[in-house]
Amino acid sequence: MASSMKTPSELVADPVFQLNSLLWLTQPLPDAVGIRPVLREAGFEVDAICPSVTLPPDILLLFKDSGLAHQDNIRPDVVLCRQQDGRYGVVECKGNSFGPESLTARQARTLLAAVGPRLDEALGLRSGTITRSTARYLVPSQAAADMGLTLQVLGNELGSKKLRAGASCVLALELGDTVLSLVADNAARDFFGLRFEKVDFLSVEEGTDPRPLYFIPYDPDCSQSEEERAYCKRVLFERIQASLLGAGGRALPPADLVFDAEGLLNDATLGMYDLWENKESAKHMRKLVRQLLAKLAEILRNEVGDVFRFVENKGWTLQIPNENTKDAICNALSKFSCEKMDCYQ
Amino acid sequence: MIETDISHIRSRREMIRFLDGYSLERKEELDERKVKRPLVKTHLIEVLDGRQARTDDQYKDLFARRGLTLKPIDTGLFMARDQAGSPVGFLESLRPRIAALYSTMDSQPLSAFVRKLIISAPELDHVWLSGVTFNVLWNVVTRLSAPNRFAKIVFTHDSVFEVDNESEMSDAEEEAPGPQDETEDSAGVVERRAARFQLIDRVSVVRSKLSSLQHLYSPLYAISQLRFPSPAGRGGHDFYDNGKVTNRSESFRDHRSHVLYVTRIYEQMLGRTEQQAWYSVTTSLRTHGEFRKVVGAPLVVKFVEPLTAPTFDHWVKSTFERSRNRFRLWGHPIRLGPTKVHVYGLDRHLWQPLFLELTANGCMAIIPNGTCGNSVHRLVTNIQRFLDPGAQVYLGDLPYAKFVEEASVGIEYENAE
Numbered sequence: 050m051a052s053s054m055k056t057p058s059e060l061v062a063d064p065v066f067q068l069n070s071l072l073w074l075t076q077p078l079p080d081a082v083g084i085r086p087v088l089r090e091a092g093f094e095v096d097a098i099c100p101s102v103t104l105p106p107d108i109l110l111l112f113k114d115s116g117l118a119h120q121d122n123i124r125p126d127v128v129l130c131r132q133q134d135g136r137y138g139v140v141e142c143k144g145n146s147f148g149p150e151s152l153t154a155r156q157a158r159t160l161l162a163a164v165g166p167r168l169d170e171a172l173g174l175r176s177g178t179i180t181r182s183t184a185r186y187l188v189p190s191q192a193a194a195d196m197g198l199t200l201q202v203l204g205n206e207l208g209s210k211k212l213r214a215g216a217s218c219v220l221a222l223e224l225g226d227t228v229l230s231l232v233a234d235n236a237a238r239d240f241f242g243l244r245f246e247k248v249d250f251l252s253v254e255e256g257t258d259p260r261p262l263y264f265i266p267y268d269p270d271c272s273q274s275e276e277e278r279a280y281c282k283r284v285l286f287e288r289i290q291a292s293l294l295g296a297g298g299r300a301l302p303p304a305d306l307v308f309d310a311e312g313l314l315n316d317a318t319l320g321m322y323d324l325w326e327n328k329e330s331a332k333h334m335r336k337l338v339r340q341l342l343a344k345l346a347e348i349l350r351n352e353v354g355d356v357f358r359f360v361e362n363k364g365w366t367l368q369i370p371n372e373n374t375k376d377a378i379c380n381a382l383s384k385f386s387c388e389k390m391d392c393y394q
Numbered sequence: 395m396i397e398t399d400i401s402h403i404r405s406r407r408e409m410i411r412f413l414d415g416y417s418l419e420r421k422e423e424l425d426e427r428k429v430k431r432p433l434v435k436t437h438l439i440e441v442l443d444g445r446q447a448r449t450d451d452q453y454k455d456l457f458a459r460r461g462l463t464l465k466p467i468d469t470g471l472f473m474a475r476d477q478a479g480s481p482v483g484f485l486e487s488l489r490p491r492i493a494a495l496y497s498t499m500d501s502q503p504l505s506a507f508v509r510k511l512i513i514s515a516p517e518l519d520h521v522w523l524s525g526v527t528f529n530v531l532w533n534v535v536t537r538l539s540a541p542n543r544f545a546k547i548v549f550t551h552d553s554v555f556e557v558d559n560e561s562e563m564s565d566a567e568e569e570a571p572g573p574q575d576e577t578e579d580s581a582g583v584v585e586r587r588a589a590r591f592q593l594i595d596r597v598s599v600v601r602s603k604l605s606s607l608q609h610l611y612s613p614l615y616a617i618s619q620l621r622f623p624s625p626a627g628r629g630g631h632d633f634y635d636n637g638k639v640t641n642r643s644e645s646f647r648d649h650r651s652h653v654l655y656v657t658r659i660y661e662q663m664l665g666r667t668e669q670q671a672w673y674s675v676t677t678s679l680r681t682h683g684e685f686r687k688v689v690g691a692p693l694v695v696k697f698v699e700p701l702t703a704p705t706f707d708h709w710v711k712s713t714f715e716r717s718r719n720r721f722r723l724w725g726h727p728i729r730l731g732p733t734k735v736h737v738y739g740l741d742r743h744l745w746q747p748l749f750l751e752l753t754a755n756g757c758m759a760i761i762p763n764g765t766c767g768n769s770v771h772r773l774v775t776n777i778q779r780f781l782d783p784g785a786q787v788y789l790g791d792l793p794y795a796k797f798v799e800e801a802s803v804g805i806e807y808e809n810a811e
Contacts, residue, residue, distance in 0.1 A: 077691045077692075079793075082758070098675065256732060257732065266738075287725070291739055291747045299517075
């Protein structure tokens with residue numbers, strides 16, 4: 050059985066951990082199960098994950114005239130909403146703060162401009178749906194103060210160029226010995242209706258990695274430590290392995306099952322793969338999957354025979370001629386370890 | 395495999411009349427304590443998501459692949475024979491997702507036959523009635539039955555993961571035995587908590603005491619068998635946690651009515667479970683393109699009594715290091731602490747994905763869209779039976795018992811023919 054134990058500072062700075070923690074904060078959960086969904090308690094739910102947000106043309110023109118570095122289109126991590134009073138929070142997860150001169154500030158300027166009074170337009174919602182909005186940065190607690198300063202500077206910058214910056218706030222993750230807490234600045238407390246500056250939301254047993262189950266196991270576009278990237282890759286691969294094994298187990302021989310990297314990636318990411326517009330990232334993901342499939346083909350070749358291979362113009366094809374071969378395939382796939390990239394002995 | 399000749403039966407009406415007469419004879423023998431032939435038993439079988447068996451021909455094909463030959467004798471009703479051509483009984487498609495196998499075979503060979511049929515078929519599963527479900531059905535029994543009728547409830551809890559000695563870990567085969575498969579001769583000597591006893595008393599007495607008894611002794615939450623007293627006379631219908639139902643009444647019509655009633659509740663439960671629990675990223679179209687969000691709710695199980703570290707270890711090892719384990723799960727656990735693992739794995743019976751967090755305090759599951767609700771009901775049934783009989787179960791923030799209660803609202807008995 051594999052072991053994974055992260056240091057607190059590494060984990061709370063990991064964007065995939067942050068994103069998944071954020072998603073758990075909005076899940077329906079009973080009391081006292083180790084995770085307290087404080088944002089759901091405050092009435093917020095996930096409106097969109099990684100939505101494409103494009104500024105209205107007039108705001109884009111103002112940006113062009115201003116000379117401020119920006120992006121025409123952004124994909125924030127999550128949009129949270131409270132439909133009862135039309136509050137929308139656009140959330141970006143960051144492993145650290147960044148300065149106004151950094152490349153990341155280009156994205157932040159666009160985000161701040163987007164969450165202004167025209168956010169309903171940028172999100173494709175009916176005019177008037179949004180009554181109040183904010184750009185929210187989720188960072189490790191030690192980066193919160195600097196992050197707040199940067200947002201203030203960027204907001205002033207936009208204002209000086211006649212661009213109306215929307216409200217912004219900072220939420221931070223702080224990992225203690227026995228709890229993971231959400232720390233909210235004044236603006237965040239006011240927006241989300243949180244009563245306390247710090248709310249414990251995830252209990253941590255001593256000597257135990259605090260991470261929750263991952264909804265979204267992998268994000269090729271975020272910056273991660275090597276170790277954390279390896280963990281996420283393992284989870285992604287195990288989910289793909291489960292897809293393949295499940296398809297094999299359900300097959301009725303004789304059968305030829307055809308797989309493609311895109312379909313497997315969508316299965317493994319609850320459909321998020323389709324959202325990765327960065328072509329290089331998508332290509333990287335498909336390459337990873339092909340590596341896994343090639344390894345599985347090799348294992349199956351050794352253990353069962355030449356039953357899994359890439360067929361031109363068709364895709365990865367798993368041939369299951371009879372029940373005995375099916376059992377052998379399932380047995381070999383079951384034993385494969387995505388951590389070791391080999392079979393368990 | 396059954397002694398009685400059933401080959402002359404040509405319609406549902408004839409089957410019901412035949413089994414009605416047969417049941418009456420057995421009931422008379424039961425009353426005289428001289429049962430000469432086996433009672434009528436029903437095994438409820440879930441046909442996975444119903445899509446593979448919409449027509450009689452699809453039904454025939456599906457079961458033929460698994461060695462059960464079906465010969466249609468009426469709409470949605472078949473004579474069932476085993477591979478040797480011996481009659482097993484009648485198979486009826488009760489609902490799109492649930493079939494009933496009616497048989498007069500002896501209990502043990504019939505249970506073994508059904509278990510073998512299902513274990514080889516990812517498109518079939520038992521109907522899993524957990525202790526939580528039985529508790530809700532018990533409330534139905536109290537409303538249906540006169541207070542002076544006799545209720546029968548069996549409780550089964552066996553903390554098999556409490557390690558008594560290492561030799562228990564060496565068994566390669568860990569499938570849970572059927573309700574009647576354990577005999578006095580085969581029972582070993584182990585020291586761990588195990589409770590199996592039956593309670594027979596008047597409905598009014600059990601109703602007034604059961605809740606407080608359960609509060610005092612949690613294995614009493616692990617109901618594994620419940621009798622619905624028959625409104626047609628003495629006796630009743632014994633429902634087991636694996637979907638087996640024994641007719642101890644004089645009427646097969648009444649037996650079938652009860653089977654239909656519980657089947658409808660179960661089907662509602664499946665639908666509601668899936669509707670609530672299935673996780674997916676849904677897409678909505680807006681003026682600026684597609685927007686996606688995560689929908690669904692986790693299955694949450696809270697143990698009333700946290701597991702000890704050795705018990706937790708034994709549970710994880712015996713589940714994920716053996717292909718044929720009690721929970722029918724597959725995965726490679728990621729160890730995150732002494733009593734915490736994550737598993738991005740599969741329900742190995744239905745071969746559908748299931749993502750699990752297991753800790754000493756409970757279990758949390760993400761159920762991806764398309765995974766059958768039966769995975770949830772089997773998991774809950776096994777947790778109550780083998781880990782924590784009083785476990786509290788939720789789908790999202792809603793108690794699982796509430797789902798079962800809501801599934802039973804508005805379900806009516808139906809004339810058996």
